Amino acid sequence: MTEFACFFAGRDGAGPCEGSLIRAHLVDKQKIRQTFRKGAWKDGDSWVNRLPFEALTDPETAAGWTHLSLDEILDDRRCWTPMCGGLTGLTGHHGRFDNPNDELHIPRLLLPARVEEFAVEFSFDAFLDRKYGLKQVAA
Numbered sequence: 001m002t003e004f005a006c007f008f009a010g011r012d013g014a015g016p017c018e019g020s021l022i023r024a025h026l027v028d029k030q031k032i033r034q035t036f037r038k039g040a041w042k043d044g045d046s047w048v049n050r051l052p053f054e055a056l057t058d059p060e061t062a063a064g065w066t067h068l069s070l071d072e073i074l075d076d077r078r079c080w081t082p083m084c085g086g087l088t089g090l091t092g093h094h095g096r097f098d099n100p101n102d103e104l105h106i107p108r109l110l111l112p113a114r115v116e117e118f119a120v121e122f123s124f125d126a127f128l129d130r131k132y133g134l135k136q137v138a139a
Contacts, residue, residue: 004021004082005021005082006021006082006083006084006092006093007024007081007082007083007093007106008083008084008093008097008104009084013103013104014093014104015093017084017092017093018084018086018087018091018092019084019085019086019087019088019089019091019092020084020085020089021082021083021084021085022082022083022084022085022089022094023080023081023082023083024080024081024082024083024093024094024097024098025074025079025080026079026080026081026106026111026112026115027079027080027115027118027119027122027124027127027128028127028131029074031124031127032070032073032074032079032122032124033070033074035049035122035124036049036068036070036073036122037049037070038050038070039067039068039069039070039072039073040067040068040073040122041065041066041067041068042065042066042067042068043064043065043066045121046120046121046122046123047068047073047121047122047123051065073122076118077114078112078114078115078117078118079115079118081112081115083097106132107132107133108128108132108133108134108135108136109136111128111132115128116128116135
């Protein structure tokens with residue numbers, strides 16, 4: 001699969017692509033919005049959805065924190081992949097992927113490594129477990 005092709009292009013049982021490519025968030029956009037409404041702050045390895053009290057009250061402590069807006073998080077290339085959107089953007093493989101009644105699913109094993117990386121960094125590991133199944137550990 002090339003970087004700018006529909007994720008489901010040529011996959012068994014997916015059917016043909018239709019329409020233009022759009023962003024399909026593999027970590028649900030709604031979940032990201034709920035978790036990081038006001039963006040995210042980082043002072044280490046993981047992002048949090050609010051600054052700790054010490055950082056709010058002490059300018060010296062707050063200086064070490066990095067901030068990302070909600071839009072910057074949603075634009076992070078690691079949480080989405082291109083999918084065909086049909087005529088309206090809500091059909092094609094993207095619409096079928098988003099429809100819980102459709103049989104078009106992505107097994108956890110086929111998620112791009114960048115999605116796993118994003119999930120660890122933003123603490124969405126449990127979300128991936130629920131949506132795509134448990135991560136397989138190499139024996």
